[in-house]
Amino acid sequence: MNLHNQIKQLIIDCLDLEDVTVDDIETDAALFGEGLGLDSIDALELGLAIKKEFDVKIEANSDATKAHFFSVASLASFIESQRV
16 A cells, blocks of 8 residues: 555544545645645544654744645654664
8 A cells, every 4th residue: 555545544533423435535636725634633533643653853832833734745754764
């Protein structure tokens, strides 16, 4: 499974999005607000899941972190940059 789909499946699993499939989540679409419609509590849960799944360090409440969480594509770039 490629990283984008892995992240999409993680979003679905950790947030219990029962009616959403990997194909429903657009790679470049916003995860919060008008895109997938996630909120700040979802962000916390997703952050913890990503930290656990990919063993990356995520700084809470930084502008860079907000940018990383914009979309599946930006999350994938961030995770890849942390895998050194």
